[in-house]
Amino acid sequence: MQADPVFEPDLIARYDRAGPRYTSYPTAVQFHEQFDTESYIENAHLTNENLVPSPLSLYFHLPFCSTVCYYCACNKIITGNRRHAANYLDFLHHEIKLQAKLFDRDRVVEQLHWGGGTPTFFDSSQMQALMRLTRSEFNLRNDDKGEYSIELDPRECDSDTIENLRLLGFNRISLGVQDFDIAVQKAVNRIQSEEQTYAVIEAARRAQFKSISIDLIYGLPLQNTASFAETLKKVIAMQPNRLSIFNYAHMPDRFKVQKQIKTEDLPDASTKLEIMKNNIQILSDAGYIYIGMDHFAKADDELSLAQNNKAMTRNFQGYTTHAECDVIGLGISAITRIGDCYAQNLHDLEAHQSAVNSNTLPVFRGFKLDNDDLLRQYVINQIICYFELDYQDVQERYLIDFQNYFYNELQILKLMQDDGLLALTDAGIAITPAGRLLVRNVCMIFDKYLKDSARQGIFSKSI
Numbered sequence: 001m002q003a004d005p006v007f008e009p010d011l012i013a014r015y016d017r018a019g020p021r022y023t024s025y026p027t028a029v030q031f032h033e034q035f036d037t038e039s040y041i042e043n044a045h046l047t048n049e050n051l052v053p054s055p056l057s058l059y060f061h062l063p064f065c066s067t068v069c070y071y072c073a074c075n076k077i078i079t080g081n082r083r084h085a086a087n088y089l090d091f092l093h094h095e096i097k098l099q100a101k102l103f104d105r106d107r108v109v110e111q112l113h114w115g116g117g118t119p120t121f122f123d124s125s126q127m128q129a130l131m132r133l134t135r136s137e138f139n140l141r142n143d144d145k146g147e148y149s150i151e152l153d154p155r156e157c158d159s160d161t162i163e164n165l166r167l168l169g170f171n172r173i174s175l176g177v178q179d180f181d182i183a184v185q186k187a188v189n190r191i192q193s194e195e196q197t198y199a200v201i202e203a204a205r206r207a208q209f210k211s212i213s214i215d216l217i218y219g220l221p222l223q224n225t226a227s228f229a230e231t232l233k234k235v236i237a238m239q240p241n242r243l244s245i246f247n248y249a250h251m252p253d254r255f256k257v258q259k260q261i262k263t264e265d266l267p268d269a270s271t272k273l274e275i276m277k278n279n280i281q282i283l284s285d286a287g288y289i290y291i292g293m294d295h296f297a298k299a300d301d302e303l304s305l306a307q308n309n310k311a312m313t314r315n316f317q318g319y320t321t322h323a324e325c326d327v328i329g330l331g332i333s334a335i336t337r338i339g340d341c342y343a344q345n346l347h348d349l350e351a352h353q354s355a356v357n358s359n360t361l362p363v364f365r366g367f368k369l370d371n372d373d374l375l376r377q378y379v380i381n382q383i384i385c386y387f388e389l390d391y392q393d394v395q396e397r398y399l400i401d402f403q404n405y406f407y408n409e410l411q412i413l414k415l416m417q418d419d420g421l422l423a424l425t426d427a428g429i430a431i432t433p434a435g436r437l438l439v440r441n442v443c444m445i446f447d448k449y450l451k452d453s454a455r456q457g458i459f460s461k462s463i
């Protein structure tokens with residue numbers, strides 16, 4: 001088990017710069033349109049030819065929400081028009097069939113996730129139809145041993161919905177909360193009571209969901225150290241198995257709705273640091289382990305166990321178990337990772353629909369990793385998931401001399417070592433407790449595409 005991270009404000013302030021969150025490597029910025037539907041189909045077929053084909057993980061993007069939260073950076077469609085959403089399901093059904101044809105039928109779906117938007121925007125019969133079709137096209141588990149999860153907005157979900165979801169085969173939920181303080185909730189246009197949230201958690205416990213996760217955001221307007229500590233105390237009392245405390249990414253030029261947030265209401269950098277420091281202390285005292293990059297989990301949670309057993313990975317949903325799976329993304333903007341490549345679906349609803357209606361997968365860009373990309377992907381994944389890297393392990397997997405291959409990178413890491421972020425030995429790299437909160441800065445050194453500094457403005461900051 002890892003030691004708790006140590007909070008060193010000077011170090012954090014010095015390294016606080018924009019950078020990727022490494023939910024993929026290379027990041028989506030590198031995806032290009034030469035990688036098209038044809039390339040995708042070719043690569044999908046290749047994954048069936050492995051001696052033991054990987055199990056599958058299915059991600060469904062269900063983008064609709066009935067109201068907008070002003071901070072939201074997710075890819076969502078705000079609408080009151082339920083017909084609009086029904087139409088989406090029609091072409092999603094078609095897309096599922098197109099994808100399912102590419103993969104051998106015996107490949108087990110170990111992991112399944114409905115994300116959004118707000119998946120429960122759909123009614124029970126629509127959700128049932130979607131799951132039924134998925135089961136008929138893919139090899140889903142029937143023994144409740146798969147990891148089948150859904151993102152829930154407690155404002156769009158009652159106890160009947162929870163029971164129905166359990167019957168459909170879901171066994172894990174994550175709930176958006178963000179902040180319980182009413183002034184903050186008003187400032188972000190998301191009024192959600194503790195009672196509402198607690199009712200969903202209670203219903204999920206009654207229905208024997210195996211894991212409950214809660215999302216919070218720090219850095220929202222009108223937050224202060226005391227108010228956020230109060231929210232965190234209330235959340236801990238609800239005893240979630242996992243917690244994600246995201247750093248608010250305020251990029252109003254990219255996410256127009258964020259213009260509704262008054263800049264002068266945002267907490268300043270020192271308040272955000274203070275909030276973060278408190279979070280780590282409060283959660284550690286309450287028995288949560290810092291997994292890394294915004295994520296915390298109880299010591300007996302699968303994610304903590306996967307971290308201990310080195311069976312964790314990072315993907316577009318954050319840290320996750322089942323590193324062995326090929327991930328298929330369905331729905332607008334969804335990202336697929338299969339074999340040695342990434343592929344992304346069209347963002348635009350109409351373009352997506354018209355591709356699917358003409359029996360074409362809606363892939364518009366992607367990336368095929370070469371040997372150097374795969375090596376760097378492995379190194380970054382090891383560091384971001386386990387806070388350490390074993391040179392021997394990398395050398396055996398990729399047949400390189402690590403210290404030679406990464407000579408230039410190691411010169412920069414030596415400076416980071418002088419700053420106390422990490423320790424270099426003949427055997428490998430170990431991130432120090434003070435370096436844990438800055439782990440992505442270490443990963444950035446191995447990212448060969450980051451050198452184009454002009455691109456850096458598109459990423460959010462570390463803290």
Ligand SMILES: C[S@@+](CC[C@H](N)C(=O)[O-])C[C@H]1O[C@@H](n2cnc3c(N)ncnc32)[C@H](O)[C@@H]1O
Pocket residue numbers: 065071072073074115116117118151152153154175176177178215216217246247248249250
């Ligand atoms: C798709 S939403 C969750 C499901 C559901 N729509 C809800 O809001 O309850 C995923 C999570 O992303 C996080 N999020 C959204 N916008 C963010 C931003 N600008 N910065 C940091 N986190 C953000 C929120 O914590 C949110 O719960």
Ligand code: SF4
Pocket residue numbers: 064065067068069072073074076116117118153176
């Ligand atoms: S935070 Fe959730 S509910 Fe709010 S707009 Fe974003 S996706 Fe929709």
